[in-house]
Amino acid sequence: MKIAVLGTGVVGQTIGSKLVQLGHEVMLGSRDADNPNAVMWAKEEQNQHALFGTFSNAATFGEVIFNCTLGSASLNALDQAGAENMKGKILIDTSNPLDYSQEIWTLTVCNTDSLGEQIQHAFPGTHVVKSLNTMNCNVMVAPDKLTEKTTVFLSGNSAEAKATVNKYLHDWFGWRSVIDLGDITTSRGVEMYAIFWQSLRQATSSQKFNIKLVAS
Amino acid sequence: MKIAVLGTGVVGQTIGSKLVQLGHEVMLGSRDADNPNAVMWAKEEQNQHALFGTFSNAATFGEVIFNCTLGSASLNALDQAGAENMKGKILIDTSNPLDYSQEIWTLTVCNTDSLGEQIQHAFPGTHVVKSLNTMNCNVMVAPDKLTEKTTVFLSGNSAEAKATVNKYLHDWFGWRSVIDLGDITTSRGVEMYAIFWQSLRQATSSQKFNIKLVAS
Numbered sequence: 264m265k266i267a268v269l270g271t272g273v274v275g276q277t278i279g280s281k282l283v284q285l286g287h288e289v290m291l292g293s294r295d296a297d298n299p300n301a302v303m304w305a306k307e308e309q310n311q312h313a314l315f316g317t318f319s320n321a322a323t324f325g326e327v328i329f330n331c332t333l334g335s336a337s338l339n340a341l342d343q344a345g346a347e348n349m350k351g352k353i354l355i356d357t358s359n360p361l362d363y364s365q366e367i368w369t370l371t372v373c374n375t376d377s378l379g380e381q382i383q384h385a386f387p388g389t390h391v392v393k394s395l396n397t398m399n400c401n402v403m404v405a406p407d408k409l410t411e412k413t414t415v416f417l418s419g420n421s422a423e424a425k426a427t428v429n430k431y432l433h434d435w436f437g438w439r440s441v442i443d444l445g446d447i448t449t450s451r452g453v454e455m456y457a458i459f460w461q462s463l464r465q466a467t468s469s470q471k472f473n474i475k476l477v478a479s
Numbered sequence: 480m481k482i483a484v485l486g487t488g489v490v491g492q493t494i495g496s497k498l499v500q501l502g503h504e505v506m507l508g509s510r511d512a513d514n515p516n517a518v519m520w521a522k523e524e525q526n527q528h529a530l531f532g533t534f535s536n537a538a539t540f541g542e543v544i545f546n547c548t549l550g551s552a553s554l555n556a557l558d559q560a561g562a563e564n565m566k567g568k569i570l571i572d573t574s575n576p577l578d579y580s581q582e583i584w585t586l587t588v589c590n591t592d593s594l595g596e597q598i599q600h601a602f603p604g605t606h607v608v609k610s611l612n613t614m615n616c617n618v619m620v621a622p623d624k625l626t627e628k629t630t631v632f633l634s635g636n637s638a639e640a641k642a643t644v645n646k647y648l649h650d651w652f653g654w655r656s657v658i659d660l661g662d663i664t665t666s667r668g669v670e671m672y673a674i675f676w677q678s679l680r681q682a683t684s685s686q687k688f689n690i691k692l693v694a695s
Contacts, residue, residue, distance in 0.1 A: 452675030459668030
């Protein structure tokens with residue numbers, strides 16, 4: 264399958280590499296066609312299916328699109344990707360609207376709005392599914408490396424798109440516990456959890472953790 | 480032990496009842512000395528250790544104090560409880576600054592501040608420990624009723640107070656997995672989780688759930 268990964272940081276590279284390993288054709292998209300991270304990534308993959316290009320190139324290429332850009336840059340990056348190029352496609356939004364500039368992280372949008380909602384609002388022709396944003400990228404692509412089955416969440420307005428993403432999470436990364444939270448407004452909760460996540464990271468001195476929902 | 484529980488809603492009553500069952504003397508505090516909820520609670524308990532009074536009466540009575548008031552009313556309730564009456568004592572703050580007036584909940588303070596911090600700031604002579612605010616009250620007092628051991632969190636500036644609360648959570652309610660998140664600023668994350676919690680409640684059609692932290 265042809266998959267676009269927007270963002271060439273560690274999240275984009277980790278997801279991109281996993282998908283290439285699975286045999287998919289992956290194009291890493293960035294602001295510049297010759298982004299050094301993307302060039303290096305493709306070189307290290309040594310795989311003809313590891314491609315790179317602009318946000319627009321990638322969005323055009325992908326049948327499905329991952330947003331792995333920094334939350335603060337996401338709307339701009341997606342503008343460059345182009346609404347027409349993303350039209351009718353699923354956008355799996357892994358981003359969090361974090362401001363990392365202070366020791367204690369804050370969100371640039373929260374409580375009465377969310378980045379997930381802003382993206383869906385800006386690109387009404389695209390099926391935005393917020394997911395995977397509640398964990399480190401190594402956990403995203405290999406949840407089985409944790410000692411127990413943990414939980415990943417879906418937020419989005421299209422039930423069909425969420426069902427498709429659920430299948431991707433299962434088939435590509437091995438997720439076995441996927442909870443559909445509801446429409447895209449439920450992005451608020453999972454994005455606000457990023458602040459809690461920072462505390463958990465500090466308390467556990469690790470990034471390799473996740474939460475598991477336990478009911479009675 | 481003499482314990483104050485501020486707030487006569489379902490959270491205060493549930494915690495109060497559990498503590499009375501354990502043989503503690505519990506005074507439920509409210510705005511009015513003859514709050515109907517408190518009167519009824521004491522009557523139903525049929526136990527000489529189930530007492531009620533004003534916020535001030537309760538804070539004076541208790542060696543340790545639970546804040547189980549609504550987040551929107553907490554600062555005012557604690558003002559009535561009286562800084563002098565709470566001085567040197569531990570205040571276990573179970574509240575969340577929720578605005579329930581709309582279908583999608585919001586917080587009245589978040590991101591760059593938290594209710595836990597506001598309470599600690601307003602009552603510097605009291606050891607505020609934010610805890611138990613990440614779950615329904617039935618889970619707070621009986622975590623063993625869930626199918627697995629889940630996690631409860633502590634936020635506070637005093638390591639000694641947190642160690643004491645850890646012991647209370649263990650001995651009184653049966654908590655076995657308690658994570659110290661750090662100082663009172665970490666209240667932000669656990670309070671912001673309340674919005675996520677609402678989504679989880681709707682997705683699971685239940686309030687009897689909690690999260691378990693799973694590391695690698």
